[in-house]
Amino acid sequence: MAMNVKILVLGVLAFGEASGYEIKKMIEEGRFSYMIDASFGSIYPALTQLHGEGLLSVRAEEQSGKPAKKVYCITSAGRSALTRALAVEPAWDKFKSEFLFQILLADFMDVPLLSQAIKTQIDHLEHDLSEIAKCAHDVDPASGHHFAQGYGRAVLQAGIAYLQQNGADFLARRNNALPAGHAGDNE
């Protein structure tokens, strides 16, 4: 479905009007936080383009005690465009996990480093879990937000449980098998 910053911004604005700065905050902290990243350098040009295409309307808003901001609001054309974008088959979810890449190449890491990597991964997963918990109150059980949160929670908890139940065992085997250095060292 060609997920890019423009579609992402359109999606965020579907939940309510916002400025570029606020969109960045929402992506960092809100419902989208555990799935996506985008920088100012891509958000601002995307807003300009979407406005040029008539998919957003703008309004300058003066604020007392803060610099003025440009509040963008999705138009009906924008909603149609979003609907069309969402109707396309989504791209396959690849894990794209650097942690898993490390684990696959565990032979090239010593046990303390590996142990640290697993601990850090658990921390990351638990952090994402707490982010979901943070905005879980007052979510309509019929909403996509609620369903997405449940999915995220299930997957994150499974990852944490696996690492907690098997991590120590894996590290112990590593310790016995290869006290030092890395395997297959021939050149």
Place this chain on the structure above:
Amino acid sequence: MAMNVKILVLGVLAFGEASGYEIKKMIEEGRFSYMIDASFGSIYPALTQLHGEGLLSVRAEEQSGKPAKKVYCITSAGRSALTRALAVEPAWDKFKSEFLFQILLADFMDVPLLSQAIKTQIDHLEHDLSEIAKCAHDVDPASGHHFAQGYGRAVLQAGIAYLQQNGADFLARRNNALPAGHAGDNE
């Protein structure tokens, strides 16, 4: 840890020598298949660069019945470079799931489309699961490969279970709540 095609190629070659064409196949079908993608347009230049840096050695191999190929082999300098790359904190795993993005914006999708999206997601997860099962035999239980497979299996199964247990319910609520069109339509 700055995961890029060069590090990926180095990682693949850590399991044994291969040509660019074979590396692509391994990324598509082998142990790395459920986490990463890379095209010829990035693999070949990466191989050239890594060879130029002395991290790989090359050997031209004539084949009867097939075009000649260049077989690359990781050098000890390459192994050191890989070890150094793996020692850096891995980047945070973001879900980066287009499926989840769709679900979050379920208000902009009709129920049949949503139902299809959930079915397709289950199919994708089950496909990845079967890919893991395919190369699960004869894997050393002390290896990173085994541990990574277990992690992948746990996470994939949790996702499938959640969708199977809650998907129908979610769709039913959608049907009752919004028989047609999308919510919050004001412009």
Place this chain on the structure above:
DNA sequence: GTGAACATGTAACAAGTTACATGATTGA
């Protein structure tokens, strides 16, 4: 007065994909 949060934008750069360009060999 100085750093932090708020606010917007651009330009250089990085990284990878797609499409192109080429060519061998096999089997239908």
Place this chain on the structure above:
DNA sequence: TCAATCATGTAACTTGTTACATGTTCAC
């Protein structure tokens, strides 16, 4: 002969990030 698989490589293009550039207001 024509498609498929094997095999390597380049160039244009897309997409997004980082760093830069600028400015307000508040709290310490």
